[in-house]
Amino acid sequence: MVYILQVDFSIEGPFSEEMAHQFSDLAKSxxxxxxxxxxxxxxxxFSKEAGGIYASETENDAQxxxxxxxxxxxxxxxNEVNAKIFTINETLTKITHGPIY
Incomplete structure (x- = not known):
């Protein structure tokens, strides 16, 4: 089973290519x-938000x-982070070409 962690938070920036440049080491880690x-x-x-959708092998890893x-x-x-952990419905996700293993 694959677990999804959905995270978002308010941030003033950086965005786009500046974000990619500043956070590339973080991405690698x-x-x-x-x-x-x-x-x-x-x-x-525009809304000054960022975050991510993470896939993990276990719920414990996601937490x-x-x-x-x-x-x-x-x-x-x-300090204010919105986060939820979900499981994936693999059958439906495969139909819609979701990036699962």
């Missing part, structure tokens, strides 16, 4: 997290990442 499968980075410059990530965000002044 996420690949090393236990149980990590993939991440889709999300951003909305541990959320705990660590929330602390990392708090260290840069982002």
């Amino acid at each position: 996420i690949n090393k997290e236990p149980g990590f499968l993939w991440k889709i980075w999300t951003e909305n410059e 541990n990442y959320l705990t660590m990530h929330s602390k990392r965000l708090a260290s840069i002044g982002i």
Whole structure:
């Protein structure tokens, strides 16, 4: 089973290519997290929000990442994080070409 962690939070920036440049080392480090499968980075410059959709091997991996990530965000002044953990309906996701293994 694959678990999805959905995270979003308010942020003043950076966005787009500036975000990609500033957070490329962070992106590389996420690949090393236990149980990590993939991440889709999300951003909305107009509403000043960012976040991501993370896929993990276990619910525990997703929860541990959320705990660590929330602390990392708090260290840069982002204290309000919206987050939910879901399971994937693999049958329907395959029909709609979702990126699952």
